[in-house]
Amino acid sequence: MITRLLGPGAPAVSAIGFGGMPLSIAGRPPEDRAIRAVHAALEAGMTLIDTADVYCLDDNDIGHNERLIAKALKQWTGNKEGIVVATKGGLTRPGGSWERVNDPAHLRKACDRSLKALGVERIDLYQLHAPLPGSSIAETAEVLAELKTAGKIRWVGLSNVSVSEIEQARKVVDVATVQNRLSPFFRESLEPGFLREPSVVEHCRTQGVGFLAYSPVGGGRLNLKLPGLPVIATIAKRHNATPHSVVLAWVLAQGPTVIPIPGGRTVEHVKDAAGAADLDLTPAELEEIAKTQFSRA
Ligand SMILES: NC(=O)c1ccc[n+]([C@@H]2O[C@H](COP(=O)([O-])OP(=O)(O)OC[C@H]3O[C@@H](n4cnc5c(N)ncnc54)[C@H](OP(=O)(O)O)[C@@H]3O)[C@@H](O)[C@H]2O)c1
Secondary structure, eight states: OOOEEEEEEEEEEEOEEOOGGGGGGTOOHHHHHHHHHHHHHTTOOOOOOOOEEEOOGGGGGGTTOOOOOHHHHHHHHHHOOOEEEEEEEEEEEEGGGOOOOHHHHHHHHHHHHHHHHOOOOOOOOEEEEEOOTTTTHHHHHHHHHHHHHHHHEEEEESSSSHHHHHHHHHHHHHOEEEEEEEEESSSSSGOOOOOGOOOHHHHHHHHTTTTEETTTTOOHGGGGGGGHHHHHHHHHHHHOOOOHHHHHHHHHHHHEEEOOOOOOSSSHHHHHHHGGGOOOOOOEEEEEEHHHHOOOO
8 A cells, every 4th residue: 555654753654544433332342253354454554543542432432442452462473563453541431421631640650541441562653632722732742742751651642633733742742644634524623723724634735744534434424324315325436446535645645745544344344444545536536526515414
């Protein structure tokens, strides 16, 4: 598979990575099928796996996805060189809900727990899952810097952030990646901010920061609508490709540092997603998708 630089000071990884979330939240498959999905990703040449401590059912199940990824990697007999596992801290799952908790004590504990769940001495990429509104991201970044200096994490990432939050954090610690939502349904990361602030994708491009596009086919609900969208279906037919791979190729084309990280619970879906890295849409097709508004209803 073609590769893209993960970020400053970090290596190149597959241009399409694998998102582990659907393997561990509600609706998750049995473990043997989940492991087959991870192996399908590795078999297809994906070298970036995204997980989080909170990809689980609730607070009693923290680390489910990290343990699953660790188990799948342990059982993988192929080449493990160059595989980057990215996890996150900064959320909790009380009663199955998602809550932001950024305080230093929580992040330090979460990082130690992730090290254990992943079975590693150092986490490749550790991402702040989401900043807490009203709290200082610079102070949170200090904790990430401390974890890096302690050798517990190799590269730092941020998720669900604006350009100004990225820059506040970068004053404190080197940031390799930003992980925000991006699909034809959700394009806020392509939109310029206040006072001519560039879009997050554009800012990542100019800074060489990897932009990990999450929910790139629209997430668990909206992705099911793709085959019924005429613009997508027509382009897919023209390329003898699936609607999902057309959308992934569109996301990939939004910037040279964009790396989509689709989720997938079946071998077939994961293989298809990986194949999107080889699908070249024409400028006219990219434009056609860009100018179409897709309903989120
Ligand atoms: N940082 C954050 O706050 C945040 C938030 C959400 C997600 N994420 C990360 O981003 C990853 C992806 O997001 P997501 O899982 O929400 O949504 P997504 O990647 O848009 O995918 C949702 C579903 O689309 C289906 N799919 C994907 N590729 C397909 C294909 N080629 N053909 C057919 N179906 C396909 C899969 O269904 P099946 O499961 O049925 O195979 C998958 O579960 C997550 O796994 C997680 O790692 C991060």
